[in-house]
Amino acid sequence: MLERCAAALGGPPPERLLAFYTAFRACLRARLAVAHLQEPEPREPAKWRPQALRYLASAEAACASLRRHPPAAS
Numbered sequence: 001m002l003e004r005c006a007a008a009l010g011g012p013p014p015e016r017l018l019a020f021y022t023a024f025r026a027c028l029r030a031r032l033a034v035a036h037l038q039e040p041e042p043r044e045p046a047k048w049r050p051q052a053l054r055y056l057a058s059a060e061a062a063c064a065s066l067r068r069h070p071p072a073a074s
Contacts, residue, residue: 016071019062019063019065019066022059022062023059023063023066026055026056026059026062027056027059029055030052030053030055030056033048033049033051033055034048034052037049
């Protein structure tokens with residue numbers, strides 16, 4: 001899918017954009033995992049905190065990628 005989108009845009013996939021959306025989606029999923037714990041009687045409560053932490057680790061890795069590759073000067 002990425003290759004087809006890049007071809008349609010006429011260039012390689014924008015790595016920084018992909019890293020940004022990876023971080024954004026991982027943070028969103030972490031928030032949703034934590035929201036499960038705020039339910040009056042959450043099902044499988046032991047599952048949600050570790051899952052949220054995994055999502056946050058994924059977001060941190062994507063953000064680290066953004067820091068390693070600053071935007072190109074225009």
